[in-house]
Amino acid sequence: MTSLWHLLEPLLPQVSKPARYIGGEHGMQTPEHGPGIVSWLLTYPDTYEIGLPNQGLQILYEILNERPDAAAERAYAPWVDLEAQMRAEGLPLFSLDTHRPAALFDVIAFNLSAELTYTNVLNCIDLAGVPVHSESRHDADPLIGAGGHCTYNPEPLADFVDFVVLGDGEEAVGDITDVLHDWKTSGRPGGRRGILRALARVPGVYVPSQYRPVYDRGNLAAVEPLHPDVPAVVEKRTVADLAAWPYPKSQLVPLTEVVHDRLNVEVFRGCTRGCRFCQAGMITRPVRERPAEQVRTMVSEGLRRTGYDEVALTSLSTADFSGIEQVVASTVDESGCGQVSVSLPSLRVDAFTVGIAAQIQRARRTGLTFAPEAGTWRMRQVINKLITADDLYSAVESAYSQGWRRMKLYFLTGLPTETDDDTLGIAELARNCVALGRSHVRSPSVTVSVGGFVPKPFTPFQWFGQNTTAELRRKIGLLRGDLRRSRGVQLKWHDPAASMAEGLASRGDRRLGPVIEHVWRHGGTFQEWSEHFDERRWRTAADACDIDIDASVYRHRTIEEVLPWDHLSAGLHKDFLWQDWRDALDEVGLEDCRWTPCYDCGACTGYGIEHVVASAVPPAGGSQGTGMDTSRGGAVPVRLTERGLVGAAP
Amino acid sequence: MSATRVRIRFSKHGKVRFTSHRDVARIWERALRRARVGVAYSAGFSPRPKIAFGLALSTGFSSDAEYLDVDLDPDRAAGIDTETLVAALTASLPAGMTAMAAAWLAPGEPSLQHAVTSCTWRIDAAGADALEASDSLERALARGELLVQRERKGRLDTDDIRPAVLAAEVQGNITDGVRLIAELGTKPRAVRPPELLASLDPPLGLLRAHRLHQWIATDGLQRREPLAVAELSVAGAGLAP
Structure with a gap:
């Protein structure tokens, strides 16, 4: 038994x-x-x-x-x-x-x-x-x-x-x-x-x-x-060809409510947009697209097997999938009766993407989420999230004009080189979005969600000393004060104390083990749940285990320093990451290597694999992460790195 | 015009009984789609499948008498045979849920929520043996009123459930307690098995509750099931209509 x-x-x-x-x-x-x-x-x-x-x-x-x-x-x-x-x-x-x-x-x-x-x-x-x-x-x-x-x-x-x-x-x-x-x-x-x-x-x-x-x-x-x-x-291990792994074939359909309760079809893995804060984008390189035909089969088979009426096309940035428009159109058609809805969980910030969203979200057109991540163009160059304010405004305007009433904007605060002007730029963007909405809907609403930035291993920001809890609180306070009288803007934020604990665990070495054990032994489970998180438990544990939070979390690392993950590899050359970190501090952007020449980050060359991308050119719309206005052929307002620099002394 | 509304009776046993009423609604929507049954959708901006459930079954209770009414897409309803439908649905439902019967409803048939007047329950309780339980049940039924307290919108209300206890008897001892059979009314609100147990003196604790039947009173004396299933009709025998 x-x-x-x-x-x-x-x-x-x-x-x-x-x-x-x-x-x-x-x-x-x-x-x-x-x-x-x-x-x-x-x-x-x-x-x-x-x-x-x-x-x-x-x-x-x-x-x-x-x-x-x-x-x-x-x-x-x-x-x-x-x-x-x-x-x-x-x-x-x-x-x-x-x-x-x-x-x-x-x-x-x-x-x-x-x-x-x-x-x-x-x-x-x-x-x-x-x-x-x-x-x-x-x-x-x-x-x-x-x-x-x-x-x-x-x-x-x-x-x-x-x-x-x-x-x-x-x-x-x-x-x-x-x-x-x-x-x-x-x-x-x-x-x-x-x-x-x-x-x-x-x-x-x-x-x-x-x-x-x-x-x-x-x-x-x-x-x-x-x-x-x-x-x-x-x-690390990398699956060279996603087409060889069409899983899950029979996705589990729960009997009770769960998050993301829908059919999920992964359309590609990896992302080379190069956002410097994003660990997922760095460690999952290169981009490996699933063949469009296989996506269609997995969608239709998956819907038939599961009985779901919603399918999400998942990836780190689904609008970047080659031929996304055709795949979406055929998905909507094939599913028949118009009762199947398609969702794109990771919207790119531009009007083109909103157009696709409009095509598929015929029903339940309530809210859209965008992630500009930072409030000013300067800050977005630092983090290499190269969308312009106009990209955002055209996306938001397009959404309001097509019937959406609520926008949610995701931002990070506590980013490298962030000034109060950058932080307050978040409020400015949000107010401008509400103002754009007023010409289309009666009471437009924009929810601003702010998270404290936690540096992660194998990113260019792995050397950055995280903002202190007090500094994150101050920045959120700045935003609260500035948005107090802004009608239509709601501010939400993550607990900065939880960011401290996350930072501790994210870049700690083996000496952090006793801290985690101490927190656990003192009742600290479900730490992702705010009702169970208690900062004091982590501070007490750090004290008891002789771990200095300031040195572990808030200190900038140097190039000479041995990092706890130096004996592991995501393929990325450490000197590439360091160069990208220097470029960040110089406010220099880096283009997407999917559609431009290789800059040898190491993820492909080290493992003898390549991007698997059906289209050799970027999809239409917006500035495509180059800061360039592709719709009007404008000048590139961003400096892009010369490729020879990688590997050079910082 | 031919009928496009079908009434389905189903059971809920074993592990799956820990799903909630809302869970069961979602399970049915997906089972119907997996079985490729063409359900009609509501019009409007946010179309919903036209499915209506009867009385909610509390999470954790089992049943041989759950019902739902499904409006089928008129273009796809023709030629559907209820026996095939029952088999296809059972194959699509999770383990523990079985479609037992299906029948076409005449237009204008009242909804389950509206029509059902009482339910027969098999109730397993702890805290007394059969003799003690019979005794307290007899005393309770002899009283003019049976008061139970329940929380409603944050405040305690006192209800008299005596009029809704249409029949109740102790069936006998079981390994961990005593088994009761009771018919409890659903109007103006459905009285639940734990309320009956709580109204006894001394009160009994609920171990398990199992719905055997739902009933539609046709007049003061007659009643019928929303959808009768022949082989189950013995389960509630011995109780008065």
């Missing part, structure tokens, strides 16, 4: 939203387990509502279950009410698919999409009945793995995870399964140490216990491999 359902069932009437623990989704699989089968528990360390739609997890779920030698099930972090009941009743973490105890799986693999979920990772390991420290685990304990964007700096979790995977998981999970299968079926040679050593040799797999950090007078000097057969630098 491996199902825990009979123990869980009596607890469910007493907890909120019990449907998130029952499984049973359309598309769910109930794989067979056995001695010759490598079993994976794919775990999202946040609630079901947040975790279920995660496409990475669903892709791996299908790929693994297609293999005869693997079985994959899913788990999500139980909400605090159920967790309390589980601990009281001695009920361990379970899979949703067959309600199997987590500790019976060979691998518990976490999706790491956000740093503030780290304490939940520890909580899930503990709830599984597995020791939270990897060094304390025994041969019979599952291996704890992790993948996802946060694994590009896994050092804060190095004490707790057995292995992490860098980059695309489609091929890596197969390689890991092969290694585990051989080990399991040949008498587990070398026990736990043996398998960890073997995994460290799999490309893209980093096994923290096979490396040791070296410190020099309190500074990190190196993270060195312990054995000659363990690679000194772990390179």
Whole structure:
């Protein structure tokens, strides 16, 4: 009897939203387990509502279950009410698919999409009945793995995870399964140490216990491999051709409400717009488009299989997909009856994009979201988000004139070189958007959402000292004051204290592990949820573990400094990132290499792969991130880097 | 004009009973699309499928008597045979939900919400054995009123549920408590099984509730199901209409 359902069932009437623990989704699989089968528990360390739609997890779920030698099930972090009941009743973490105890799986693999979920990772390991420290685990304990964007700096979790995977998981999970299968079926040679050593040799797999950090007078000097057969630098995995991986084929349709509750079809992976704050755009290069024909098939098959009436064409900037207009038009036509709506979750800021949105969002035309990210052209040059104010105004005007009534604008504050004029530029843009709306609708509304910028590994801003909590509060205060009398503009902001904790986890080294453990042991789970986040818990933990928040979060790094992720690689040359950081400080932009000559960032050349882009020219409309007015053939108002500079001394 | 509105009876058992009424509505919309049933849509800016559900079933309760009315697209309704429809829908529904029967509705048939007057429940309760439970139930039914308190818009209201307790009896002991069968009225509001248990002295705690039937009173003495299913009609036997 491996199902825990009979123990869980009596607890469910007493907890909120019990449907998130029952499984049973359309598309769910109930794989067979056995001695010759490598079993994976794919775990999202946040609630079901947040975790279920995660496409990475669903892709791996299908790929693994297609293999005869693997079985994959899913788990999500139980909400605090159920967790309390589980601990009281001695009920361990379970899979949703067959309600199997987590500790019976060979691998518990976490999706790491956000740093503030780290304490939940520890909580899930503990709830599984597995020791939270990897060094304390025994041969019979599952291996704890992790993948996802946060694994590009896994050092804060190095004490707790057995292995992490860098980059695309489609091929890596197969390689890991092969290694585990051989080990399991040949008498587990070398026990736990043996398998960890073997995994460290799999490309893209980093096994923290096979490396040791070296410190020099309190500074990190190196993270060195312990054995000659363990690679000194772990390179990320990249799927060269997205067309070979048309997953998920049968997307899970939940029985209860979740975020992004719709069919999702990934139209391309990677982005080379080159926004300097954006970790996703840097670590997922190069751009790999899915063939338009395959997109159409995945949409029509997906709608038929799932019964969804909404499909999102996902990517980091879907309007950049070659031939987006044709794909959208055929999707709308094929779906028939006009009852299927298409959404583009990442709108580019220009009128062309709004035109596409108008074509597909015939119904429910309520709100549109744009991300200008910064309030002035100067600031946008620094971050290389090269949209002009006119791009934004034409997008907004186009939206209001076509029936949308509400706009949402996303901005970052606390960016490198940001002045108060730049911050107040946010208010100025928002007011101008409302003014444009007045000529089209009675009471236009613009919601300004401001987040505190947190520098991330493998971006040009990885050397930047994050703004202090006090400084972020001051800037938000400036905006609040300035917008107080601005009718039609609502200001929302993220808690700057949470940005501090995120910054701590994002660029910390192994010495941060005890801080995360301290926060977790003192009740700090679900740190992404404002009602559960408490800044004091993090400050107390940092004090207790002798971590200086000022030095860890707010300090600018130097070029000489060893970064905690220097022994890992996203393909990007460090000197490219440094040059781009210098260019940022000089307010110099960088064009999109998809349609212009290569500047050798390293993501393609290092791995012998290329962009997979159907169109050799950028799509129409707006200034296309060059700052150039392509509609009128105007002059380029931005300085673009000369390509020979990369690699030159800063 | 031929009928385009179809009434479907379905059951809800096992794990899926922890979905909410809203969840079930969404599950049905998607199951109908997966089964390629051409549902009619409302007109206007934000078209919605024309599906009407009856009484909500509390999250966690199971049932053999849930209903929905679906308006089919007139262009696609012709030639649909209800038996095939039932089989196709069951194949599209999640495990634990089964389409039991379907029938065309005559134009002008009142909505489920409006028509249903009572429900028969199988109620498993803890806190007493069959003898004790029979005794307190008998005393309760003998009283002129059965007061229960419930929160409504933030304040406590006291309701007399006695008129809505149309029939109730203890069926016997079960492993973890006692089993009751009760017919509870739905007008002016649906009385819920835990309210009946709370009105007893001493009150009983709810373990499980299962809806066996929904009833439409046709006159003071007669009642019928919105959609009868032959093999289930024994379940509520022994209770008065």
